[in-house]
Amino acid sequence: MPFFVSTPRFSSRALLLIAGLAFLAGCQTSPSQQAHRSDSGAESIPTQTTYERNRGIILLKNAKGPRSEIETITARTLWGRIRQGFMLDPTAIDNPRIDRQRLAYSSESRYFEMTSKRSERYLHYVVEQLDERGMPLELALLPFVESGYNPMALSRSQAAGIWQFIPSTGKVFDLRQDSWYDGRRDITASTQAALDYLSKLNEMFDGDWLLAIAAYNCGEGCVGRAVAANRAKGLPADYWSLDLPHETMNYVPKLLALSQIIERPELHGTVLPELADSPYFAAVTIERQLDLHKAAELADIPTEDFIKLNPAFKQRVTAPGAYQLLVPIDRLEQFSTALAELPEDEHVKYQRYNVRAGDNLSQIASRHNVKVSALREVNQLDSNLLRVGQVLMLPLSANSLSAQVVSDQAVSASRSAPSATATSYRVRPGDNLWEIARKHGISVASLKQQNLLDTPALQVGQTLKIPGQARSSQAEQSTRKPIVYKVKPGDSLFSIARQFNIAIDRIREHNDLGRHLQPGQELTLNLY
Template identity: 40%
Template sequence: MTPSPSGHPRRLIEPMPPAPKQKKTAAVVTPIHSPNTFSATITPLNSNLLSLEDYANISTGNLWDRIPLEFQLEDQSYHPAVQAQIKWFSTHHDYLARTSERAAPYIYYIYEQLHQRQLPMELVLLPINESAYNPFATSGRGAGGLWQMIRGTASQYGVKQNWWFDGRRDIYASTKAALDHLTYLQNLFNGDWLLALAAYDCGEGTVLRAIRRNAAQDKSTDFWSLSLPEETRAYVPRLLALANIIRNRQAYNIDLPSIDDQPYLSQVDIEIPISLAKAAQLAKMNLAELKKLNAGHKYTEKTPLGSYKLALPIDRVDLFKNNLSSYHNHRHAMNEPEISQEDKLALQEKNPPQHQITYPRQGKQPIIRRVRKGDNLSVIAKLYKVSSNDIMQWNHLKSAGLKPNTKLIVGFMDAPNTIKNVNPNSKKQNTKFAENNTAKKNKYYKVRTGDTLTKIAKQHNISTSSLEAHNHLQHKTLKAGQRLTIPYG
């Protein structure tokens, strides 16, 4: 998907076949219309090529046997550019074997999505072109993941990218976006998949300009006739060559590692966040292996904010869910206050069970903050010197999203001889201990021409986020004469 101009090829894990050599006098490859013209360019090691009918009678449980049954693109293996790529692959069996091993956890899911959308099954081979099926692959221009998506294109298709998650490396998010984009390109080029694939590589603008140039000169506007970047002229033939190789593996004596013809991955909803490292422990998996399945997670030890989905091998899901439940029950038990049964019953009568909160220890009462428009959970947590996870647990939040005017428990303060259980929806006056205590020591600052939030924050040795939170700023634009509250400490 990354437009990659000539001279700046993608940085892949392993070398890919070179672009076929062109004569200096020829600007483009001449279209070939007769399949027999170049049939002798490269001869398979035996002539018993398997037809689709042959594959239909095979039931081996190997996904590589089923994939060719749903190929849709015209076989253009007679073209010299495709022949050059076939020659490279047919002499680099080890490359295909290693790529097949890397593809094993992901390829069935991609196959399934292509099947549901009725798209050409040749596209299941596109991540070989893009990343050699490595979700951690990154190009020199910043494209990332199996489908090598650049940030801008990924954002257009709703792929989440933030401080802890990069959806371009997530098998689920990136595959949906890539197939959406490929479908868009196929429609843009009136169903011509070769032009769509070329546009996926070098950008739709590059292909459209090449088409306009040829049309202006009354030349053919098919892929083979266009003057495109060198990498793109190799990119499309490479995919066609891969399809030919996969369809005729036996003819080329290529033995790929078998991939089970059944789903491998499943997603589990993680409502109370845990780190990837903890998830690996609960799933009894090697952390590196779990990271491969969840490559979108940027950190393994940090706990993300809010709920998320975790990809696991299907055979680990039940074990993980059981261990996760035990883990949360244990944490809940460790945090339970030591109060009498009489007190518990009294609290349940006053407050509905769904609103009860877990107290760190006996003899504390909650500090309540009313959520204001623009409030952020992490900023609030920093203000009250607690963790975001604590606030989520105290308030039974399933995600980090906050609604204005909601009453939020943000901590506890000493209240000798009292044990209180607070209903977040209670109409009673809430304690504002932390805010009132802080307000007494706040300072004020009058904005001057040229001031910025960052500059003011540095002058007063506080964070920009803290300054924004205390002043309920909806944007970072300041006006001269504006009065800002400078929080204490």
């Protein structure tokens, strides 16, 4: 059982103002980053002596189990719940290293404003997982120290994600890393891996969370050797007494400083943004590849917001096979319904292509029946220049270009759109029902009905009958007025866009939209 010494809750030490943000930098910016190294050189750690426990510092060892349902409910807000789950009691630790870090954080007035906005998507999930395991909720603040809760953070040592796993440690904890997907940036997978690692370290260091947290930064071998060196000299072997790398000497104080501020924000002149103690996202399993822009469209949220929940996918498309997509919980029903109704020809498949000597973008596009602009957009190419051995992602469906992308295909369609008297259309390479219907200003359903099509599959050279609803001439379009649509209960941008055969981006462009549509809200729809 740990020994707790009664100390003043707050130090009366004169506080020296610390300038600069160097103390705020997480592990990801340090050139000496050794984060999460799986070091086989870790010595076995003997049980600490009574002397080492009786030094007025907190070395919490399994203080209490999982919090009860009543305890969790009474926390009310997420910050309150986190405070309630503190096990390390950081405000009882009087140490100048913590003071310096706390002053650095509190002197940056917008720190919590900026980082809380990022963390609101992920923090509740992290807290839930810690609570389920009965682990200290101070650990929910570790991604603030590591990455500022930025899943795209990448350090000089290639540590990635909110938990900043280096590649080798990520592999140890089964975080897959390939050209499609990086599990270190996967919010749920990396969180489970980080908590597994921290639990392992806690057991390795006999329940001492401060040593475990230090080892998360510089590796178990690094801390183990420092502990053994002190014991060999007859010195205390607690965290505060160890000679560790400079970054690790500041790492634990940063976490405890954040804990102190969150414990009593008003005392430190800090206002914490309000965060609700409720889930932000839900997981949906998909069985096949899906364009992330299309997925955002199905969820009726901006693509940028969707990618922030799913940052592990390195291409603009999900990886092959079954994967989970995270969707805002208030858009879950919308997304699930739209995904179930998504036509077969709007799903996307990609294949890898290794550039060979003599290849150019035009030849590759021609051989695989793909537009050059599609290749450039999918692979985020600034020019047509390629290098031998470069890997390109090739869309196997023309739908890899969503209605949000201005492409060669769209330009070609606008130039070759048939007149109002056209009654037939010959299918060209790369065509699909959705694009043909869009060219002619008709719905996919009417096109399928007119041609008695049971499937969306088309053959090059096939002749389609076009219903007499062809797009108006350019002169007529210039005089056509936009329509005003009044939002009905149950409507979404996705359902309205499909109803009027218009791109969601066009609706957003002509309307000042908030996050959600409201029944009775009027939208301006430019259908031409």
